[in-house]
């Protein structure tokens with residue numbers, strides 16, 4: 209349970225980060241909080257030749273709002289987002305979801321963007337990014353691009369990040385008046401991986417439900433506006449569309465049942481708190 | 484930019500329990516091993532080495548963190564506090580430690596140093612922490628002996644003790 213040997217660099221600016229990623233390409237990994245990467249190193253599931261530490265880069269350390277979006281830099285820790293004074297008002301869904309992310313002890317180090325880059329199928333931040341239609345800002349030595357959340361998560365721990373690229377920031381749209389947000393999760397213990405996690409966004413004309421922990425990446429669905437049988441039927445269809453599998457923690461059948469029930473509760477809660 | 488090669492040891496300087504320390508460590512060395520093997524601070528325990536059990540919890544810049552998930556190179560310049568720092572004098576226990584003894588908050592003691600560091604950080608920032616908050620913070624720790632009830636009782640007793648102390652010292 210010890211990491212393999214690697215070089216370690218502490219760049220002083222973005223140019224140096226991107227140059228290292230360019231020169232060492234697939235051999236390089238970005239490290240910030242290390243809460244996903246270091247376990248992978250310890251278990252030797254990852255064997256990078258060089259780690260590029262971005263925690264010292266000022267321009268990656270801020271949370272700010274531009275044109276209706278909250279932009280969270282790649283070095284911002286989850287605990288910093290949790291303590292951000294505008295969280296409840298600007299990103300109510302994240303305000304609810306954040307205490308479900310790992311534990312106090314991992315949120316103190318782990319970054320928001322790191323969790324998105326790691327793309328664990330049961331992780332809360334990728335789920336919230338999908339539910340809110342957020343986006344991911346990628347940079348490489350050659351270019352910059354912004355990828356919508358829906359196109360970013362490709363499968364189990366697999367994303368649209370190309371060789372030589374890194375996440376510079378993720379963006380979440382600021383909450384709108386008249387829209388309700390709700391988050392629910394079931395796990396074995398608080399802070400364990402979600403067996404099923406649901407995030408719902410409801411306004412006067414539409415309801416979106418995003419589900420994590422079931423398929424190999426979080427997925428989003430549109431739901432009918434009715435609260436009765438139509439909603440149950442739609443949730444049942446979703447439960448079957450998600451490829452729920454049996455594993456150590458829960459059976460596929462149990463996961464489908466959670467999608468139906470927890471999904472319904474989450475949707476109703478989001479609808480009840482739109483104002 | 485500082486480039487630290489894989490095959491050599493590099494200087495890491497930080498504060499450990501208020502004292503300045505300097506060690507040579509490979510990039511791949513974990514903070515938990517640095518503390519135990521290089522500095523002889525064996526109060527910090529190591530259980531799972533992949534961030535699940537919480538036995539290795541220490542405080543870095545005041546926040547409880549998992550030492551097995553931190554690379555030595557990443558604590559250069561940081562302020563690290565371990566269980567060795569809790570006792571006010573060699574003969575005395577801190578109120579939190581005394582409450583653990585009083586309430587049987589430990590049996591084998593393997594999980595205890597980590598739990599103490601989490602609770603110490605919590606009670607420093609929130610001296611009137613609720614049972615709910617205490618339980619939420621403890622969720623980052625596994626204990627195979629106590630069933631947790633006595634740990635929660637000890638933490639609540641420590642909150643009470645701290646409240647009394649503050650009242651008489653105010």
Ligand code: FES
Pocket residue numbers: 528529530531532533534535536537538539540549550551552
């Ligand atoms: S040894 Fe660090 S969490 Fe288990």
Ligand code: FES
Pocket residue numbers: 588589590591592593594595625626627628629
């Ligand atoms: S006292 Fe034995 S593991 Fe907690």
